[in-house]
Amino acid sequence: MSKDAHCLPAGQRLPVIHPWEGDVLDCCHRFFSGPTPPPPAWPEAASEIADVVVVGAGLSGLAAAYQLRDLRVVVLEAGTQPGGVCLAGAYAGVPYPAGSAYCYYPWDEAWAAWYRELGLDVETAAVAPPASALWYRGAWYPDCYSEAGVRRLPLPPAAREGLLQLAADLAAWEDAWDPLGSRRLSRPELDRLTLADYLEKHRGLPPAATALFAPYCASCLGARPHQVSAWAALSFLISEFSVTARIIAFPEGNARLVQALTQALPHPPRLGQVVVGLKPGRDGVRILAADAAGREFTCLQAGAVILAAGKFAVRHLLGPGSGWEPQDFSHFRYSSYVVAALLGPLQVAAPGYENWVAEEEAFSDFILAPRKAPAGSSRAMVVYAPQPFPEGRQALLNRTPEAQAGAILAAAERLFPGVSRQVAEVRLYRFGHAQVVPYPGFLTALKLQGRPEPQRGRLILANADLEGLPCVEAAIVQGQKAARRAREVLKKSE
Numbered sequence: 001m002s003k004d005a006h007c008l009p010a011g012q013r014l015p016v017i018h019p020w021e022g023d024v025l026d027c028c029h030r031f032f033s034g035p036t037p038p039p040p041a042w043p044e045a046a047s048e049i050a051d052v053v054v055v056g057a058g059l060s061g062l063a064a065a066y067q068l069r070d071l072r073v074v075v076l077e078a079g080t081q082p083g084g085v086c087l088a089g090a091y092a093g094v095p096y097p098a099g100s101a102y103c104y105y106p107w108d109e110a111w112a113a114w115y116r117e118l119g120l121d122v123e124t125a126a127v128a129p130p131a132s133a134l135w136y137r138g139a140w141y142p143d144c145y146s147e148a149g150v151r152r153l154p155l156p157p158a159a160r161e162g163l164l165q166l167a168a169d170l171a172a173w174e175d176a177w178d179p180l181g182s183r184r185l186s187r188p189e190l191d192r193l194t195l196a197d198y199l200e201k202h203r204g205l206p207p208a209a210t211a212l213f214a215p216y217c218a219s220c221l222g223a224r225p226h227q228v229s230a231w232a233a234l235s236f237l238i239s240e241f242s243v244t245a246r247i248i249a250f251p252e253g254n255a256r257l258v259q260a261l262t263q264a265l266p267h268p269p270r271l272g273q274v275v276v277g278l279k280p281g282r283d284g285v286r287i288l289a290a291d292a293a294g295r296e297f298t299c300l301q302a303g304a305v306i307l308a309a310g311k312f313a314v315r316h317l318l319g320p321g322s323g324w325e326p327q328d329f330s331h332f333r334y335s336s337y338v339v340a341a342l343l344g345p346l347q348v349a350a351p352g353y354e355n356w357v358a359e360e361e362a363f364s365d366f367i368l369a370p371r372k373a374p375a376g377s378s379r380a381m382v383v384y385a386p387q388p389f390p391e392g393r394q395a396l397l398n399r400t401p402e403a404q405a406g407a408i409l410a411a412a413e414r415l416f417p418g419v420s421r422q423v424a425e426v427r428l429y430r431f432g433h434a435q436v437v438p439y440p441g442f443l444t445a446l447k448l449q450g451r452p453e454p455q456r457g458r459l460i461l462a463n464a465d466l467e468g469l470p471c472v473e474a475a476i477v478q479g480q481k482a483a484r485r486a487r488e489v490l491k492k493s494e
């Protein structure tokens with residue numbers, strides 16, 4: 001731990017800055033980047049037979065394993081805990097999300113039944129309005145993604161009218177928009193444009209209006225409005241501007257879903273197991289996993305394998321005989337992310353559950369845990385700091401926790417003067433390949449051109465990136481689809 005924070009005025013009590021948490025880089029980089037070690041020798045025979053092996057215990061892998069819980073399923077996870085980007089944090093008894101935070105209130109009976117089965121009480125987790133607020137030109141604008149919120153924004157009348165028209169159109173499109181998991185694009189032409197081009201060239205909005213969506217795009221889609229597909233951004237914004245959609249957020253965020261899924265499995269995911277090789281054959285697939293130190297190897301045999309890791313990792317596992325080539329996945333791009341928990345007796349107030357910050361480089365949004373608290377009680381300000389796409393990942397490897405915390409504390413201080421004096425500790429979580437970036441044309445390739453096919457023989461792809469949209473529902477839908485495919489594969493080979 002270090003007590004060094006560069007941004008703070010001399011004489012000020014310095015917070016404790018913890019070392020990086022989040023991705024466990026060493027074990028994966030040992031096998032998949034840089035000068036690679038000689039490939040480990042495959043044992044003659046597998047030491048264990050399973051019906052299905054799931055690679056990755058993020059939400060997609062866990063959702064798949066949950067659907068297959070009546071079978072012999074082994075979940076192998078490279079990290080030290082399940083959940084992928086859905087991590088939980090706690091400070092002085094206060095839970096907070098250390099990664100993915102909220103999801104949507106079940107929108108139909110199938111989703112509602114899924115939450116019920118898992119014992120998740122969505123009603124108590126429903127977020128009180130306003131769900132969102134925007135910090136813009138020195139003031140808060142609650143409910144910024146609503147007609148009333150847009151009316152309050154200090155914009156020229158033409159820009160405000162343009163945004164109101166956009167909000168009305170989004171509401172009108174809501175019912176006809178393609179659901180997750182669909183292989184259609186309701187308005188494919190929108191995937192050829194960036195959000196910025198769509199707003200400015202097609203709707204005549206000024207760049208100042210586009211800039212209001214910059215923190216949203218960076219946080220939710222991993223890149224800026226001039227880099228992301230208009231279709232992808234509008235899909236997310238339909239939910240934001242919806243008058244019927246509600247969000248739910250457990251105190252520790254989507255880590256609650258991970259916990260519920262994990263507890264419902266007959267066997268917990270095996271942690272610290274990096275899958276480093278796959279050998280598909282006529283009778284099944286052999287899977288080679290290494291421990292975190294890269295010294296001990298385990299070989300399993302399965303009737304089907306669900307690859308629920310991101311394609312940046314999966315492409316290293318698919319060689320000759322898999323049916324795919326590494327270049328089949330080269331069109332997937334990923335953004336990087338830092339989540340910072342500023343911890344202490346914070347006396348800060350913000351109107352929304354999720355608070356967006358325009359015109360700030362160091363972070364895009366934050367939530368407070370708990371949202372309101374008596375003076376002097378322990379709290380977490382969870383700051384989301386998406387890293388500029390595409391260069392962010394390399395920088396994250398080299399940046400010190402002190403430098404990262406210093407930049408975030410300085411920005412928090414601009415927003416809430418005096419807050420850095422109240423911060424006792426900073427915990428930092430980094431995610432190198434945090435989420436897939438839906439750049440223009442990507443969804444067309446995935447959905448309309450079917451690149452890559454989600455299954456080849458006994459190998460089945462999952463992960464939110466296969467939906468092209470980074471959100472928990474995409475991960476769950478893709479996990480469930482992969483589970484259905486695995487059953488079909490097993491049935492055929494009976």
Ligand SMILES: Cc1cc2nc3c(=O)[nH]c(=O)nc-3n(C[C@H](O)[C@H](O)[C@H](O)COP(=O)(O)OP(=O)(O)OC[C@H]3O[C@@H](n4cnc5c(N)ncnc54)[C@H](O)[C@@H]3O)c2cc1C
Nearest residue numbers: 056058059060078084085100101102275309463464471472
């Ligand atoms: C900071 C952040 C905040 C977010 N907030 C929200 C939010 O509030 N709401 C929302 O809807 N969405 C949010 N998202 C997006 C959403 O949480 C993700 O899209 C979703 O959780 C991804 O789940 P997944 O299973 O597809 O992938 P992942 O979570 O990436 O899981 C993949 C797993 O595979 C493992 N793995 C990789 N390689 C190997 C290997 N070789 N062997 C074994 N295991 C391996 C990884 O360690 C990881 O655990 C957020 C994303 C981030 C990064």
